[in-house]
Amino acid sequence: METGTCRYRQRIRLPAALYAVPGAVCSITVATKDRLAVLADPVLAEKTTELIREHARRRAVPVHAFCVMPDHVHLVLEPGPSCDVIRFVGELKNLCQRLAWERGFGGRIWQTSFWDHFLRADEELRVVVAYVLNNPVRKGLVSEWREHRYSGSLTMDM
DSSP states (O other): OOTTOOSSOOOOSOOGGGGGOTTOOEEEEEEBGGGOOGGGSHHHHHHHHHHHHHHHHHHTOOEEEEEEOSSEEEEEEOOBTTBOHHHHHHHHHHHHHHHHHHTTOOSOOBOSSOEEEEOOTTSOHHHHHHHHHTHHHHTTSOSSGGGOTTEEOSSSOO
16 A cells, blocks of 8 residues: 555444443434535424424434534434444434425535444433534534523433
8 A cells, every 4th residue: 555545445433333332322423414404404404303302202212412413413312222323323324315305406415424433331312412502602603502492301300
């Protein structure tokens, strides 16, 4: 192999079984393709928010936090009894893609894969949830997270 070139792509995903461990909390970020602000469309952002709520209910996946931003989506979730994190995120991306096509967006809207981080024993879930919910504040979209219509928690009162 020549210096400066990589012939083989390094595997970045953890073993699939880890995404199905009951009680394992995972923080996910899914970015839009080329970081285009596809979700700045308020109708698509609202429908994506509704879809997250409905898909989590249907798949019995605990979603501790979600936040739909113009060019990415944050999720803090655990696997459900019959739906692991990878499957949930893949299905959610697919369903959102279909919504985008219905809204007239052409081509793919999502990047391949997603970023993930499993919470460690020393990380408090409430702190991670608050961090995700405050993303629109840090980005200057709102002054208080509750003003952002496209975020929330399905498991806790914040």
